[in-house]
Amino acid sequence: MSELFTQAILIAMFAATVRIAAPLLLVSIGELVVQRAGIWFLGVEGSMLMAAFAAYFISVASDSLSIGLFAGIGMGITVHLSMAVATVTLKINQFITGLGINLLASGLTLLLYRESLKRFNGEVPTVIPFETVALPGISQIPILGEIFFDQHIFTYLAFAMVGVVWAFLYRTRYGLEIRALGENPKALDIKGLSVSGRQYAALAFGGTMAGLAGAVLVLALTDRFVPNMTNGRGWLAIVIIIAGNWKPLPILVAVLVFAFLEAFQLQAQGIGLDIPYQLLLALPYIGAIVAMIGLQLRSEQPAHLGVPYHRE
Amino acid sequence: MTAEQNPPRLEVHGLTKTFGPVIANTDVSFNVARGEILCLLGENGAGKSTLSSCLYGFYRPDKGQILCDGMPVSFNSPRDAIARGIGMVHQHFVLVPSMTVVENIILGTHDHGWALNLEKKARKISDLCARYDISLDLNAKIWQLSVGEQQWVEIIKVLFLDAEVLILDEPTAVLTPHESKKLFAILQKMTADNLSIILISHKLEEVLQSDKIVVLRKGRIVGNVRTVDTTRSDLTSMMVGRPVMLRAERTDITPGAPVLQVSNLTVLNDKGQTAVNTMTFTVHEHEILGIAGVSGNGQTELFEALIGVRDSQTGHIQLSGKDLTHHSPMDAITNGIGYIPDDRFRAGLVGPFSVEDNTILGIQKRAEFADGPILNRRRIRNFARDAIDRFGIVTPGPQTRTDTLSGGNAQKVILAREFWSATKCILANQPTRGLDVGIIEYVHQILLEKRHKGFAIVLASEELEDILALSDRIAVVSKGQIMGVFHADEANIDQLGLLMAGQALENAA
Numbered sequence: 001m002s003e004l005f006t007q008a009i010l011i012a013m014f015a016a017t018v019r020i021a022a023p024l025l026l027v028s029i030g031e032l033v034v035q036r037a038g039i040w041f042l043g044v045e046g047s048m049l050m051a052a053f054a055a056y057f058i059s060v061a062s063d064s065l066s067i068g069l070f071a072g073i074g075m076g077i078t079v080h081l082s083m084a085v086a087t088v089t090l091k092i093n094q095f096i097t098g099l100g101i102n103l104l105a106s107g108l109t110l111l112l113y114r115e116s117l118k119r120f121n122g123e124v125p126t127v128i129p130f131e132t133v134a135l136p137g138i139s140q141i142p143i144l145g146e147i148f149f150d151q152h153i154f155t156y157l158a159f160a161m162v163g164v165v166w167a168f169l170y171r172t173r174y175g176l177e178i179r180a181l182g183e184n185p186k187a188l189d190i191k192g193l194s195v196s197g198r199q200y201a202a203l204a205f206g207g208t209m210a211g212l213a214g215a216v217l218v219l220a221l222t223d224r225f226v227p228n229m230t231n232g233r234g235w236l237a238i239v240i241i242i243a244g245n246w247k248p249l250p251i252l253v254a255v256l257v258f259a260f261l262e263a264f265q266l267q268a269q270g271i272g273l274d275i276p277y278q279l280l281l282a283l284p285y286i287g288a289i290v291a292m293i294g295l296q297l298r299s300e301q302p303a304h305l306g307v308p309y310h311r312e
Numbered sequence: 313m314t315a316e317q318n319p320p321r322l323e324v325h326g327l328t329k330t331f332g333p334v335i336a337n338t339d340v341s342f343n344v345a346r347g348e349i350l351c352l353l354g355e356n357g358a359g360k361s362t363l364s365s366c367l368y369g370f371y372r373p374d375k376g377q378i379l380c381d382g383m384p385v386s387f388n389s390p391r392d393a394i395a396r397g398i399g400m401v402h403q404h405f406v407l408v409p410s411m412t413v414v415e416n417i418i419l420g421t422h423d424h425g426w427a428l429n430l431e432k433k434a435r436k437i438s439d440l441c442a443r444y445d446i447s448l449d450l451n452a453k454i455w456q457l458s459v460g461e462q463q464w465v466e467i468i469k470v471l472f473l474d475a476e477v478l479i480l481d482e483p484t485a486v487l488t489p490h491e492s493k494k495l496f497a498i499l500q501k502m503t504a505d506n507l508s509i510i511l512i513s514h515k516l517e518e519v520l521q522s523d524k525i526v527v528l529r530k531g532r533i534v535g536n537v538r539t540v541d542t543t544r545s546d547l548t549s550m551m552v553g554r555p556v557m558l559r560a561e562r563t564d565i566t567p568g569a570p571v572l573q574v575s576n577l578t579v580l581n582d583k584g585q586t587a588v589n590t591m592t593f594t595v596h597e598h599e600i601l602g603i604a605g606v607s608g609n610g611q612t613e614l615f616e617a618l619i620g621v622r623d624s625q626t627g628h629i630q631l632s633g634k635d636l637t638h639h640s641p642m643d644a645i646t647n648g649i650g651y652i653p654d655d656r657f658r659a660g661l662v663g664p665f666s667v668e669d670n671t672i673l674g675i676q677k678r679a680e681f682a683d684g685p686i687l688n689r690r691r692i693r694n695f696a697r698d699a700i701d702r703f704g705i706v707t708p709g710p711q712t713r714t715d716t717l718s719g720g721n722a723q724k725v726i727l728a729r730e731f732w733s734a735t736k737c738i739l740a741n742q743p744t745r746g747l748d749v750g751i752i753e754y755v756h757q758i759l760l761e762k763r764h765k766g767f768a769i770v771l772a773s774e775e776l777e778d779i780l781a782l783s784d785r786i787a788v789v790s791k792g793q794i795m796g797v798f799h800a801d802e803a804n805i806d807q808l809g810l811l812m813a814g815q816a817l818e819n820a821a
Contacts, residue, residue, distance in 0.1 A: 173418070176428065177419065180408050186406050187406045188419070311370070
């Protein structure tokens, strides 16, 4: 292989890493805020999947990408807030509710997808996806420009959100309150501040991020909905949060590692490396298992995570 | 104007609060003036906590009125109470261990805007600390602080909200005697600043440092007196509803042969740190060895090692000359050791099990309760009925779930079981923690009875009064080490307190 060819492959692989990282980063950052608020929401996978379907169906039906995008976000918020009603207001077990949401989303999207195909006379309509936005000037930098600065607007947003959420959590009083919720919600309650209101808000933010991530899968990274297309990304987000020890920057690193494994897997299939493709497909998940075994560090895990708050 | 003409800072009129059929407070009225310490005294379940929760806006009273400076107020949430200058220091710390002192204090305080303004707020906190002579590292994380320092954080947290009435719920429960003294010095400074204090307590020596005392029993006020006009025994009989013997009668008996011999015992805690450091002591027949110390100084690990649930690193444990080192709990039980753990529902009982099942936990294999592998329900029930009678356990019946019992009755279930199976030695770790005066009296009597019968007893308590009243000898522990052993008649409370704080005797002098 010529050196130029190798370089082109590497650039393509790293650019793919950044592209693939975007939805994973969005959903992970959203789930981080949710978990910091003390709620262990296992239903992100389902929320993202429902959002992907809503984004797809509405954008096809309305023939507008942006309406589809907002529909996806709206669906993400709706599913997340259903979690809030069940676990914050009704105090149902968080794990069971999250798992239930995943099962429901998987079945419901499949059903609706089949129904919608009937409506479209059996053809699979596609959307014309969002285009990448080359940032003026810096996208011309050799190699780096190609990797980082010719991406979807959502990708820039996703990376920016890491900084925004970090600043929110550690530099604002509302962030302090969200972190306190995950550690000791009573500390807020005794000051007369609403615990449930803040948990609803955290879930609404998580829903926005998961909805956006689902919409990005359909409207930017591909051009159609495929049943169960989230393919474990929501679960991966939970692994990423544990691997990133509930901190924004380590979570970014973990996302990039998993995105790289995924990109590597795609490239390796493309150039015909002599590795069974099933093994390549499994790479990110093998990585997740290794990360779970290897990373025993959970020092930042919120102490009150997953425990519903009761006044005495 | 003179003080008498001013309306009280906080006044309660005819307050009644019920939870369904349960009446927590009935027609409670009292007031507290500026610069005054009022004490709410009462047993567990007397309604002190409900009352303070009403004052703090956590609950809404069903009937009655709360007045601030003569103006009727109504609290929908703690925010309203805070706005009226009422602050509360809760019995169990409400802190976030992973956050700093400053973060904990400013958490949820409502300035406008998003910014934290850490420096500005840290300055206000430093001023408060200086005013009340409290030294705190504001940037330390809460988990790095001692229990006493955490209590100061709780107090500063309330003062930071500009509270003028401070409700303190059992504030000395976790403090060393030295820290308690300091707390009262702080409270005196506050009253000098015209702040009002409502102190909830059941410790008589603290209660007597207040200006006036309101005694609650079963949700009603049974006494409202000025402190100078009352005595300890008056207060106790008001609280319990009958005269109580404050000091158990301890007869002189000469100790017999050694029973429990511990030498050079070293034990690790769950984190792998040394919790018990080369302890050596012997307990004889007819003897109570008191272990005095602030909890968390190795007592629980020591007891767990003696009963066999925690292995020792070095040293030996002997019972009547028989080596028990590295023994199992079953070895301990069959050799006649009884164990009363400090956390009764974590280590002594299975909450959802019935009273009768809990009375035979650990001894269920014995022929009295089982025919081979099959439990004999009839004999177990008879045994439990007998235990309920003998120990006066208040329960609907032997098949009632144990976690529905009050703390005192749950403790009696443990006593019934352990005193039945023990034949030589009793290990009692905080046997009266959280119990009412009446039951404490009972536990003390029954321990002395066992001493009379020839048992060797190891008794740990945070209450020096208990230790002094019951023990023949007293070992003071700090950081897993025995700091000194005294005969009960030679010991005095100040000396023990200093040793408990970890000071060696020569420094203390």
